[in-house]
Amino acid sequence: xxxxxxxxxxxxxxxxxxxxxxxxxxxxxxxxxxxxxxxxxxxxxxxxxxxxxxxxxxxxxxxxxxxxxxxxxxxxxxxxxxxxxxxxxxxxxxxxxxxxxxxxxxxxxxxxxxxxxxxxxxxxxxxxxxxxxxxxxxxxxxxxxxxxxxxxxxxxxxxxxxxxxxxxxxxxxxxxxxxxxxxxxxxxxxxxxxxxxx
Numbered sequence: 746x747x748x749x750x751x752x753x754x755x756x757x758x759x760x761x762x763x764x765x766x767x768x769x770x771x772x773x774x775x776x777x778x779x780x781x782x783x784x785x786x787x788x789x790x791x792x793x794x795x796x797x798x799x800x801x802x803x804x805x806x807x808x809x810x811x812x813x814x815x816x817x818x819x820x821x822x823x824x825x826x827x828x829x830x831x832x833x834x835x836x837x838x839x840x841x842x843x844x845x846x847x848x849x850x851x852x853x854x855x856x857x858x859x860x861x862x863x864x865x866x867x868x869x870x871x872x873x874x875x876x877x878x879x880x881x882x883x884x885x886x887x888x889x890x891x892x893x894x895x896x897x898x899x900x901x902x903x904x905x906x907x908x909x910x911x912x913x914x915x916x917x918x919x920x921x922x923x924x925x926x927x928x929x930x931x932x933x934x935x936x937x938x939x940x941x942x943x
Contacts, residue, residue, distance in 0.1 A: 754814050757847040758784075761811045777835075781808050782876065782902055783932040787815030790874055790900060793937065794819040798896040800871025805860045805885055807831035810843030812874060813853050820852035827853045828867065830860045832877075864888040875901040882914040886938075890923060893940040905934025 750758075765781045767773075782790070794802060794816055802820070804813055807829040816827050831837040837857040844850050856863055860877065861884060870892045875885055882901060889899055901918075904911050905928075915936055918926040924940040 750818065751848070754817065754847045754849065757843055758811065758814055761809055761814075761843065764809070765811070781811040782815075786902065786932045786935060787812060789929075789931055789935065791815045791819045793898060793900060794825075794872045794874075795823055797872035797898050798894055800869045800894040800897055801867060802827045803864075803867060803870055803873040803889070804829035805864075805873065805875045805889075806877035807840045807855060808836050808876075810840035810847075810853075812876060813840070814843065814847055814849065816874065817847070817849040817852050820849075825852070828856060829853060830856045830858065830863050832857070832859050860885055861888065864892070868892045869894055871897050873897075873899045875899060876903070879903065879907050879910045879914075882911060883917065886914060886918065890921070890938070890940065893924075895940060895942040897940045899938040899940075901936040901938075903933050904928050904936045905930060908934070 761781060790812060802825050804816065804827060807813060813827060813829045820827055831840055834857060837855060840855055844853050865888065870889060871894050873889050875882060877885060893899060904915050915928055918936055918938050924938055926936060926938040929935045929937060
């Protein structure tokens, strides 16, 4: 799965990695930047998703589609599909271009809109990747967790790089009696929550 990435996916990944690196040094404003995950976090997501229980796969915060490309590899390996939600129309357009050029429209579907409006309609979630505005994490967490299947995973990015902003969210997840959580010190910090069987 990770050893033989299709050329169109690999090419688009490399383009987005270069754009993201440029955004971080050229003065692009915070809200206009891609702010995508590093490659090792992408690999980690791919591995976690591949072992998730049966259920819907979600991504909250698409940006230009980089993390969805990593998850598309797991989709192809497991016969799954991914629904990804992006509120910014400029980034949603970039994601559509990414998915078309990488040839993953068969396994990745984009919803353009506010995740808070979309999530209540999406039940039986086996895997969810959360990488949206940090101020929204707590609300989105509370919308997703009740809809996770037993053993379902919620993975949230930036728990180290945005430690102050996400401290309350991380504390909530680590103390949540609906499952188990671990804050993994990978790249910018990745919290993994697994819902228990109750």
